[in-house]
Amino acid sequence: MSTDNNEKLVGAFVEALQIEAITVTDELQYNTIKEWDSVAHMTLVAALEEVFDIMLDTDDIIDMSSVGKAKEILGRYDVNF
């Protein structure tokens, strides 16, 4: 189950940011690569909401400053890794 979620998460990042799967590590941070800027962040949020069938609130998307943080936030919606 958790491997599955991890795959979905990586897939969402790859698709939304147009980056290689190998770069999607917990340490990857918002605004440190040109592909993950504020425009892409909106696309990413929409992709995560879609694949996990959840609705994130404003605080969540502001707090989502890294891949690791995204996992932590998704955990609050019972999406576990």
Place this chain on the structure above:
Amino acid sequence: MSDQLETLFTQPVYAFKQSEKEKTLLAALNELEAHHRAHCSAYSAITATKNAPNSVEKLADLPFLPVRLFKSHLLESISPEDRFKMLASSGTTGQQVSRISLDRRTAGYQTKAMVQIMQSFLGKQRMPMLVLDHPSVVKDRLNFSARGAGILGMANFGRKHCYALHDETMQPNWDAIDPFLEEFGDGPVFLFGFTFMAWKYFVRALEESGRTVNIPNGILVHSGGWKKLLSEAVDNDAFKQRTKAVTGISKIHNFYGMVEQVGSIFVECEAGRLHAPSFADVIIRRAQDWSVADHGEEGLIQVLSCLPHSYPGHSLLTEDLGQITGVDDCPCGRNGHTFAVHGRLPKAEIRGCSDTFDGAAS
């Protein structure tokens, strides 16, 4: 983050009574003042010329810079390698634009501040969002205009973003608007646009074509000033009334803010007053001698903000006229100063002050 700013951020932004707020704000601004003098040599030189004291006892005693100084000078309190973003004002034709240098820390404060303020009006849930602009305004990702940056900042509060206007022609894009409203029009919808765009290309376009839309649970937020609308003879009341007539939207919030203090915005409440959030404040000064105006007296608006860390923009005298309309007494229940903006100081009168300041800074 400084302890004071941390304290201010832990409370709802309109919770503090003015007297409590001023204590924390004063400490935070004194600290910022020292920070900018230590890290921005130009700022230090300006304050030295003015014999500004190192620490002040009340907010009104803080030194202030004319906001237009950022048009002629790049003032920074960080080293160039810590620059994270450079903001530029939109500026009308032929005018020089302001350049504001941000580090990550300041950009982070701005986002946090904006979220806390807007949540007071929009709630935490993100609503389907109709952007009253055209999509290419955010296309050039490496070089956003002030308008594009403003829209992106607001996009955090929305989902299923839909751009209401066609590129180039700026005509309403009904192929995008119709299906969007079909799906979301009955529920809460967040609409955002710059005042001029919202008016000219949405409200006026609807009026002229005889069309209406019905967004009874919509919340429209707009900003950018009325300057460009002078020829249209529309003020805030007319804007609200006529917008409601063609859209059914009754929740309409204007806000006052500027690129020189992004994040520190003053939003109009349900009672029609502009509110200063916890980490910011306004002081009204008489145009002739910059003394503090009486409660209710019209004067130049000075804006204070704890957010600017990377540039000395924590205390700025604007060229806008306004008046204080209340303290801790708004019917909406939000505390702190409320004020109204009346427009710009006529051009001839401002030239004098800016010349003085340009001389002091060079």
